[in-house]
Amino acid sequence: MEYLKIFFVNTALLITLAYLGNLIYKNTITYAPEQVKKLSWVLVAIFAGWVSSFFGYRLDENVIFDLRIVPLIISTLAYPQPFILILIGVGTGITRLTFGVNEAAMAGVINLSILGFVCAGLSLWVSRSAASLRFKRLTVILIVNLINAVNILIFGVIPDRIYLTEIMPVTLSGGLVLSLLFALIIRDFQLELMRNGQIVRANELLSSQTEELHKNKIVLEERAKQLMLASQYKSEFLATMSHELRTPLNSIINLSQLIEENRDSLSSEETGEYAGIIHRSGEDLLLLINDILDLSKVEAGKLDINKEDLSVSEIPELLALQFSVAARLKGLEFKVTQAAEVPEIIHSDPQRVQQILRNLLANAVKFTTEGSISLNIRTIEQKDGALLRRWIVFDVQDTGIGIAPEKHDIIFEAFQQADATIGRKYGGTGLGLSISNDLARLLGGFITLHSEEQQGSRFSLYLPL
Incomplete structure (x- = not known):
């Protein structure tokens, strides 16, 4: 009967500790990192085992009977992580040495360490099995209590006959009943923790969704502005x-x-x-x-590109015939230069290359009132990761009105470069740059711009070699 009294006292103490632990968890470490939560669980479980031993039934000066295995059982059901269970088992066993280092204490260390490894194996089964939660609980409680009784029989200091006939029938049955009772009580705490966790995750999800909606709202407002423009x-x-x-x-x-x-x-x-x-x-x-x-x-996507051999040396001659007179009529100097390393023949679409250069030169003549206009042909090598790429570059440079830096990004877009003021003053639709940029991409190249207001402009057409 004394065993049962002590076991009930142990149960009350463990329930009190669980309640206090629940309060501390909700008010302190609910939002703590996962590693802090795991460490807290291990420390609380080990401390609960030590308290159970402290208030346990002393059969003699060295032998203590208690419910120190209950925190290990609950951890197996509530926190099925093998390494944590091994730590709890070994840690709870070592705390037995605080009541004196003797043969019974060493048996307690061995017993709880073995149970820690047993619970680690059971936790793998709990997390992977498709069985009901009730069946898992009953199985874990039964196995841990049975192995605990067997360990005491093997490693304990009590004579086998006395333990089997007088002690084990009471302690094993009492331990099973009280473990079941404690498991039912602790289940409510576990469910509350799960609900709290779900609420926290729901709040985090709502917060992230609210933030995402805010970002989407900003994007939509920006797109609305772009549509208006x-x-x-x-x-x-x-x-x-x-x-x-x-x-x-x-x-x-x-x-x-x-x-x-x-x-x-x-x-x-x-x-x-x-x-x-x-x-x-x-x-x-x-x-x-x-x-x-x-x-x-x-x-x-229906513009055809017909690539063939294109004589680079003919391009300056054809363009000079067309634009030298227009430049001279405005009092502008027109120059064409070609670097020595430029190849004689490239493979591209002659009609489209000349169309791009005519658009660029026409703009240069249109927006330049004094100074000069030049066309320079050169080659350049650029590294693209491990690949070395060669380009032929056509630079069209003028000393005209230039373009403000904030307009560099939109100058090649259809419609957006059609400034009404510029159109009235200089004429034209403003589609030339947009078309030229699209044609350059179709030819495998691109166009770059370097310009400042009143400082002239340099448009560079890059075509792959």
Whole structure:
């Protein structure tokens, strides 16, 4: 009967410790790192085993009967991690030495150490088995109590006959019943801890979702601003385009009507002059239509690239014929240079390469009122990881109005570079750079820009060799 009294006292103490541990956990280490939680669990379990021994039943001066195995059982069910269970078992066994180093104490150390390894094995079964939680609890409680009784029989200092006939029937049955009772009580604490953990995880999830929603809101607001700007730029583009289209059309219509109505009174010189204006207006109109068609083809992915051998030395000659006169009429110096290492032949699309360079040179002439314009052809090597890549570079440099740094990122985008003020002052639709940039990508290259306001610009077309 004394065994049962002491066991009930042990149970009450362990329940009190569990309750206090639950309070401490909720108010101190709920949000602590996982390693701190594991260490706290080990220390509390070992301390609970020591308290059970401290208030245990002393059969004689050295032999103590208690429920020190209960914290190990509960840890197996609540925290099934093998290494932690081994630490709890060995640690609880070592605390037995605080009541005196003797043969019974050493037997206690061996017993709890063995039980620690047994519980480590049981924890693997608990975490992997598909059996019900109730069956797992009953199995763990039964096995640990039985092995505890066997260890005491093997390693203990009590005579086998006395232990088997007088002590084990009471301690084993009492230990099983009280272990079950304690497991039921501790289950409520465990469920509360699980609920607290779920609430913490739910709060963390809500917090992360709120943060994500805030980020998405910022992204949506930014996209809304971009859409508004795009709409504004498109409106400006349409206004500019309608003006650019009407100008040559009006010239063609008015002059052709003038010729028709006054064909008998017009001199041959006047007729030739009007015909020349009509021809130039038609060419301007054709260029506008070609730009729009090229842009739509690029965006639809239907622009064909025909790569063939291209004579690099012919490019400066063709462009010089077209732009040297335009530059001279504005009082500008026009220069073309070519480095010695530039190859004679490259493999690319001649029509598209010349189209890009014409767009760049036309802009240079348009936006430069004094100084010079130059086309420089060179080669360059760049490392791309372990790969060494060679490029042929066409630099178009001018001393014109330049471009503000904040506009460098949008200058190649369709519609956005169509500044209404610039369009009214200098003319044109502003599609040339957008088309040139898309064509450069289709050719396997790219275009870079170096420019500052009132400091001129340098556009560089890179094509792979």
